[in-house]
Amino acid sequence: MTLEQSSQNILLEKFNETRARTLELVKTLEKDDFGVQTAFYTSPAKWHLGHVSWLNEIVLSKITNNYEFYSDEFSEYLNSYYNQFGKPHDKAKRGIMSRPTADEILEYFEIITQKVRHTMQTSLSDEASNLFTMAIHHECQHQELLVYDLQHLLADQYRPVRKNQLPKSFDVERKSVKIDGGLYEMGYSGNDYSYDIEQPEHKVYLNDYEIENFPVTNGDYLEFMNDGGYEDFSFWLSDGWDAVKKNEWNSPMYWVKIDGEWFTRDFMGERKINRDEPVCHVSFYEASAFCKWAGKRLPSEAEWEKAALWNSEKKEKTIFPWGNEQPSEKNTNVLESYNWNCTKIGSYPKGVSSYGCHQMIGDVWEWTTSEFVGYPGFKSSFDEYNDKWFTNQKVLRGGSFATPAMSIRGTYRNFFRLDERWMISGFRCAYDN
Numbered sequence: 001m002t003l004e005q006s007s008q009n010i011l012l013e014k015f016n017e018t019r020a021r022t023l024e025l026v027k028t029l030e031k032d033d034f035g036v037q038t039a040f041y042t043s044p045a046k047w048h049l050g051h052v053s054w055l056n057e058i059v060l061s062k063i064t065n066n067y068e069f070y071s072d073e074f075s076e077y078l079n080s081y082y083n084q085f086g087k088p089h090d091k092a093k094r095g096i097m098s099r100p101t102a103d104e105i106l107e108y109f110e111i112i113t114q115k116v117r118h119t120m121q122t123s124l125s126d127e128a129s130n131l132f133t134m135a136i137h138h139e140c141q142h143q144e145l146l147v148y149d150l151q152h153l154l155a156d157q158y159r160p161v162r163k164n165q166l167p168k169s170f171d172v173e174r175k176s177v178k179i180d181g182g183l184y185e186m187g188y189s190g191n192d193y194s195y196d197i198e199q200p201e202h203k204v205y206l207n208d209y210e211i212e213n214f215p216v217t218n219g220d221y222l223e224f225m226n227d228g229g230y231e232d233f234s235f236w237l238s239d240g241w242d243a244v245k246k247n248e249w250n251s252p253m254y255w256v257k258i259d260g261e262w263f264t265r266d267f268m269g270e271r272k273i274n275r276d277e278p279v280c281h282v283s284f285y286e287a288s289a290f291c292k293w294a295g296k297r298l299p300s301e302a303e304w305e306k307a308a309l310w311n312s313e314k315k316e317k318t319i320f321p322w323g324n325e326q327p328s329e330k331n332t333n334v335l336e337s338y339n340w341n342c343t344k345i346g347s348y349p350k351g352v353s354s355y356g357c358h359q360m361i362g363d364v365w366e367w368t369t370s371e372f373v374g375y376p377g378f379k380s381s382f383d384e385y386n387d388k389w390f391t392n393q394k395v396l397r398g399g400s401f402a403t404p405a406m407s408i409r410g411t412y413r414n415f416f417r418l419d420e421r422w423m424i425s426g427f428r429c430a431y432d433n
């Protein structure tokens with residue numbers, strides 16, 4: 001079966017839009033910026049550009065007889081972790097390679113763009129279309145990772161091509177909302193794209209619970225810090241306390257204390273902590289310790305999802321907290337809002353969920369207590385993409401100010417290790433009632 005011409009045109013449009021956004025993110029970089037890796041968990045910009053192109057070559061190789069890769073040397077360097085495609089290059093050493101050069105990678109990016117465009121203008125099978133769609137969403141994931149890595153490398157030295165004024169924030173009362181327990185159908189069941197890990201939709205049982213209508217702010221987190229949060233083992237999981245000691249953590253990542261005041265350094269520059277922004281760059285361990293200190297807990301991902309997507313009056317689930325319309329700068333802070341920063345709580349009254357929870361999509365990814373594992377009945381749609389990470393990771397929900405709009409949904413499951421914090425990660429608290 002082949003795709004209708006119109007859906008093929010939409011696929012091509014999404015591909016073009018995604019490739020253009022990747023290039024826009026690196027447009028203002030200096031050549032010297034492209035190859036630098038600032039930590040073992042970051043990657044050079046040239047690697048991201050090459051890797052997302054290589055994944056399109058993987059798709060081409062699966063749908064074309066006797067496909068010849070552009071270069072074995074490129075393929076080896078650009079393979080992230082797929083053992084099925086050869087021995088991957090050491091992730092921590094992506095920045096020590098001066099070859100392929102940034103120019104060679106940019107040329108490669110363009111050649112693969114043309115090849116994929118050409119293929120998308122021929123008749124595509126459903127399988128080919130699904131694989132190309134996955135490659136587009138994969139590229140969106142790398143755009144977000146690239147933003148994390150650009151903050152680590154350049155912070156305010158990075159000059160975004162587009163930057164908007166931060167939206168005005170409104171005074172909204174901070175409170176927790178009560179949510180009835182019972183059976184909830186969790187996961188994705190729509191007709192658009194979702195990752196295999198969001199499916200199948202399945203029933204989970206929830207007790208009654210309460211969840212806060214806003215994420216935890218820098219101001220809240222400062223209270224925890226000022227109350228000796230990082231000095232008292234009793235708030236911490238055992239592994240978390242080990243991480244505090246080993247890494248000498250005494251604040252979220254990027255925070256520094258200057259003359260008795262806390263500053264952070266991000267795309268806005270080095271600046272005083274804004275008490276009204278969601279706390280950001282905290283690990284699962286820190287989120288968990290804060291909750292214990294506050295006498296609260298993190299929500300499970302099912303609790304988070306129900307609070308975000310369920311309308312108890314209409315008895316229906318929506319794709320986003322505000323309904324089924326695509327994200328826009330009116331209702332959420334995602335990459336295309338071009339804020340380049342978390343917005344203050346109360347900045348998106350139009351993005352509120354039917355239960356009254358704000359900023360669940362965009363701004364910061366929110367840690368949940370849930371282990372990252374397959375849902376009951378899980379079937380992998382691409383080997384080694386998601387399912388091989390089903391150990392030692394926690395699920396985060398909701399997307400961040402660096403998540404491309406086309407790639408976020410309320411059912412989207414992100415996952416990181418418990419001590420990672422260079423990503424845009426925050427949390428909101430829940431309670432039992």
Ligand SMILES: [Fe+2]
Nearest residue numbers: 051080138142
């Ligand atoms: Fe990747």
